Amino acid sequence: MGPLAGVRIVELAGIGPAPFCGMLLADLGADVLLVDRKGGSLPFGSQPELDFTRRGKRSIALDLKRPGAAEVVLRLLRHSDALLEGFRPGVMERLGLGPEPCLALNPRLVYGRLTGWGQSGPLAQVAGHDINYVALSGLLFHGGHRESAPSIPPTVVGDIGGGAMFMAVGLLAAILHARATGKGQVVDAAITDGCAVMGMLLHGLRAQGLWADRRQSNALDGGAPWYDAYECADGGWISIGALEPQFYRLLLEKCGLAGDELEQAQFDHANWPRHKERFAALFRTRTRAEWCALLEGTDVCFAPVLNLAEAPQHPQNRARGTWMDLAGLAQPAPAPRFSETRSEVRWPSVAIGADTDDLLAEAGYAPADIASLRAAGTV
Numbered sequence: 001m002g003p004l005a006g007v008r009i010v011e012l013a014g015i016g017p018a019p020f021c022g023m024l025l026a027d028l029g030a031d032v033l034l035v036d037r038k039g040g041s042l043p044f045g046s047q048p049e050l051d052f053t054r055r056g057k058r059s060i061a062l063d064l065k066r067p068g069a070a071e072v073v074l075r076l077l078r079h080s081d082a083l084l085e086g087f088r089p090g091v092m093e094r095l096g097l098g099p100e101p102c103l104a105l106n107p108r109l110v111y112g113r114l115t116g117w118g119q120s121g122p123l124a125q126v127a128g129h130d131i132n133y134v135a136l137s138g139l140l141f142h143g144g145h146r147e148s149a150p151s152i153p154p155t156v157v158g159d160i161g162g163g164a165m166f167m168a169v170g171l172l173a174a175i176l177h178a179r180a181t182g183k184g185q186v187v188d189a190a191i192t193d194g195c196a197v198m199g200m201l202l203h204g205l206r207a208q209g210l211w212a213d214r215r216q217s218n219a220l221d222g223g224a225p226w227y228d229a230y231e232c233a234d235g236g237w238i239s240i241g242a243l244e245p246q247f248y249r250l251l252l253e254k255c256g257l258a259g260d261e262l263e264q265a266q267f268d269h270a271n272w273p274r275h276k277e278r279f280a281a282l283f284r285t286r287t288r289a290e291w292c293a294l295l296e297g298t299d300v301c302f303a304p305v306l307n308l309a310e311a312p313q314h315p316q317n318r319a320r321g322t323w324m325d326l327a328g329l330a331q332p333a334p335a336p337r338f339s340e341t342r343s344e345v346r347w348p349s350v351a352i353g354a355d356t357d358d359l360l361a362e363a364g365y366a367p368a369d370i371a372s373l374r375a376a377g378t379v
Contacts, residue, residue: 002029002334003341007175008080010073011057013037016130016155017163017191018086018114019053024168026056027334028343033076033359036352038063038379052331054349060360061353066378070096074105075363081178082110082171089119099186109184110174114167116158118190130158130191137162137195142202146216146223162194219243225276226251226266229305236288237305238295240279251300255282353379 007030011022026032034054038061048054060076062069074097077083083102085092092098092113099111116133117123134140134157135150144151167189178184205211205218217223226242242251248266252258262275283291288304295302306314312323312330324333327348334343356379360370373379 001341001346002027002343003338004029005341007031007082009033009082009084009171010035010076010080012073012083012085012087012092013040014086016086017159017167018084019051020160021112021114021164021167021171022057022084023053023055024164025171027345029341032057033080033355034059034350035064035073035076036061038353038377040352048351049327049349050329051349052329055326055331056346057350058355058359059350059353060356061379063378064095064097066376068373068376068378072360072363072365072373072378073097074101075365076359077102077106077109078363080106080109081175082112084112084114084167084171086114088115089113089124103184107184108178108182110171110178111184111186112167112171112174112189113186114163114189114191116163116191118193119188130155133158133162133191134195136192137199139195139199139202141213142215142218142221144215146214148215150215157198158191158195161198162196163189163191166194166197223269223272225272225279228276228279230280230283232286232288232291233284234287234289238283238288238291239303239305241301243301247299247301250298251295254295254298254300257282 004025007025009022009025009030009032011018011032011034013019013034013036022032022034034057036059060072062072064070064073102111103109113119115124116128117126131140131152134153137158139157140150140152142150143153167187170187170189174185174187202211202220206213211218215221220227220243222228226240226248229237229239231237240251242248245266249258249263252260252263257263262278265271265275268275286294291302292304296304304314311317317323321333322335323330324345326345329348334345337343357370360373360379365373370379
């Protein structure tokens with residue numbers, strides 16, 4: 001099932017963007033072989049069955065520093081379309097699994113390297129996390145209130161948006177090229193590079209003089225009174241995004257402000273702070289549910305600000321099946337949707353090493369060879 005049925009990916013276990021990228025490909029039908037660390041642990045001490053990025057994959061547990069481990073990975077790669085790894089530059093080479101031996105074995109292989117800073121540059125060898133990569137791209141600066149520190153987005157902008165998503169596109173593009181030409185290649189996906197591209201709209205606005213390098217001073221960063229989140233009477237929050245003039249006029253009409261001075265002042269930047277105070281006071285007069293009853297489902301460009309527990313219960317998400325129940329646990333369903341090759345999660349999050357024997361057998365190891373690898377502590 002899924003549009004990637006028949007595509008085989010070998011993923012070296014890690015944290016952050018690479019596991020998410022592997023999950024995305026597995027959701028779309030790829031056969032993802034997860035090379036777990038034998039005796040290793042998951043980030044934050046989480047349990048394998050509760051790490052949703054492990055869903056739909058198969059797992060082999062290896063000690064990559066033991067004799068014979070690199071040979072196991074190479075055998076898995078022999079008939080695979082791509083390798084996905086997220087180590088610092090040089091780690092795979094020291095393990096004997098750099099691009100040179102892998103591509104020599106399988107010239108059609110796509111070798112995906114997903115890191116924060118990339119494979120080159122003065123920061124390539126230093127540690128970092130989502131917040132650092134988003135900061136270096138210029139995006140972090142523009143989040144938050146004007147008089148406060150930049151706001152910290154959950155670890156999705158960098159790791160997922162700038163990293164996993166760009167790597168998924170890169171792998172698929174390179175696999176298409178390899179199938180057409182027989183030639184594999186290395187895909188160097190840096191989260192900082194991806195985040196920079198994600199800011200393309202802002203760079204275009206800035207080039208036109210329509211974006212200022214000041215927080216909460218622009219149309220799309222909370223500077224405009226008609227594009228922000230507002231607190232309600234009950235402590236809940238709502239979001240307003242009435243960017244287009246016709247949507248802005250409808251917002252004023254719904255809020256009883258038709259004909260007010262605000263109607264001709266949508267792009268009156270000098271008075272935005274004063275107008276924002278008026279909107280803030282207005283939205284504090286009713287509860288979130290009352291604003292939903294008035295504004296939701298209209299062209300005001302409105303949505304309640306939901307937390308992770310509330311989001312699966314919203315009627316829009318329920319109608320589309322945006323969340324699913326898998327082994328008694330609610331988690332987001334695969335996206336996007338396909339009309340002919342429906343994606344599905346084939347099984348819940350895999351235990352570490354659950355498929356070791358099966359994958360070794362698929363790689364051509366006889367039962368006696370598997371026993372030897374176990375005796376050596378390699379698997």
